[in-house]
Amino acid sequence: MKSRAFLPFWVLLWLCWLCASAVAAGLALEAPSRTAKGDAFLARAVSEKPVHTFRFHWQGKSFPVQAVHAEGLWQGLVLLPVDLDAKEGKGRLSVTCVGEERQNPERVGRDIVFFEKKRPVQRLTVDKKYVSPPADQLERIRADREKVRAAMADHLPQRHWSLPFARPVPGGVSSLFGVRRVFNGQPRGTHRGLDLRAAEGVPVTACADGRVVLTDDLYFSGNAVYLHHGEGVFTAYLHLSEISVQKGDMVRQGQMIGRVGATGRVTGPHLHLSLLVQGVSVDPQPFLAPAPGPTEQ
Numbered sequence: 001m002k003s004r005a006f007l008p009f010w011v012l013l014w015l016c017w018l019c020a021s022a023v024a025a026g027l028a029l030e031a032p033s034r035t036a037k038g039d040a041f042l043a044r045a046v047s048e049k050p051v052h053t054f055r056f057h058w059q060g061k062s063f064p065v066q067a068v069h070a071e072g073l074w075q076g077l078v079l080l081p082v083d084l085d086a087k088e089g090k091g092r093l094s095v096t097c098v099g100e101e102r103q104n105p106e107r108v109g110r111d112i113v114f115f116e117k118k119r120p121v122q123r124l125t126v127d128k129k130y131v132s133p134p135a136d137q138l139e140r141i142r143a144d145r146e147k148v149r150a151a152m153a154d155h156l157p158q159r160h161w162s163l164p165f166a167r168p169v170p171g172g173v174s175s176l177f178g179v180r181r182v183f184n185g186q187p188r189g190t191h192r193g194l195d196l197r198a199a200e201g202v203p204v205t206a207c208a209d210g211r212v213v214l215t216d217d218l219y220f221s222g223n224a225v226y227l228h229h230g231e232g233v234f235t236a237y238l239h240l241s242e243i244s245v246q247k248g249d250m251v252r253q254g255q256m257i258g259r260v261g262a263t264g265r266v267t268g269p270h271l272h273l274s275l276l277v278q279g280v281s282v283d284p285q286p287f288l289a290p291a292p293g294p295t296e297q
């Protein structure tokens with residue numbers, strides 16, 4: 001009789017432990033089940049228990065995100081990229097968290113399937129120095145790349161961005177992200193940004209709050225402004241005629257940062273907008289507020 005009573009007691013304890021772990025595991029992860037190569041996606045972690053920092057794990061890297069307490073839950077939002085040239089057909093996203101009551105982080109995860117979008121070919125004619133740069137410019141081009149790399153290493157752990165991003169100019173799209181470019185008959189890679197219609201001199205405004213991390217005249221990009229919106233989300237505004245901010249400035253969404261121009265490798269005045277998420281160029285279009293009027297294509 002004694003042993004029969006003893007057994008249910010331990011079963012009960014075991015059940016209690018199971019229940020406790022289910023409560024402690026009150027951690028949820030929201031993310032899309034499919035994402036196009038070349039797009040970024042939004043992932044959200046939600047915890048019922050206090051959390052200081054969520055850590056999202058994606059494609060071999062870990063991205064810490066400060067938790068925000070709202071409506072009785074701790075939440076963390078992150079934008080994560082899928083490279084346009086991703087070889088894999090899917091990725092595994094997971095999240096862990098470290099909080100006051102969590103010494104042993106739990107992990108929840110899900111698979112995200114990658115799919116291809118159609119990427120048309122675009123033929124353009126530009127000054128031949130932008131197709132085959134002269135030898136004396138190669139060092140400058142290398143130095144430009146290094147400046148951009150250094151700017152992208154900026155550390156801004158608070159999220160200053162929110163969606164959608166404000167349009168930097170009112171005009172619609174003139175060239176899509178991911179278009180394969182042929183300059184003067186020679187293939188020159190892929191267009192890793194979004195071209196927006198705008199006349200020379202039109203004010204260019206910040207897509208979101210952030211910090212100016214680079215302003216310079218770059219060989220291919222012309223006059224360029226790079227902004228960091230926090231947690232690894234950057235935007236870049238290229239081919240400007242004029243730059244009206246300085247490195248280190250904090251800017252607000254909608255604040256003027258320069259004017260549209262035709263500097264660098266261009267066929268005419270327009271704004272090239274890049275969105276760089278965790279170091280990867282992705283399509284800005286899905287995150288932009290809709291264009292006013294009938295100019296959007």
Ligand SMILES: [Zn+2]
Pocket residue numbers: 175191193194195271272273
């Ligand atoms: Zn462009």
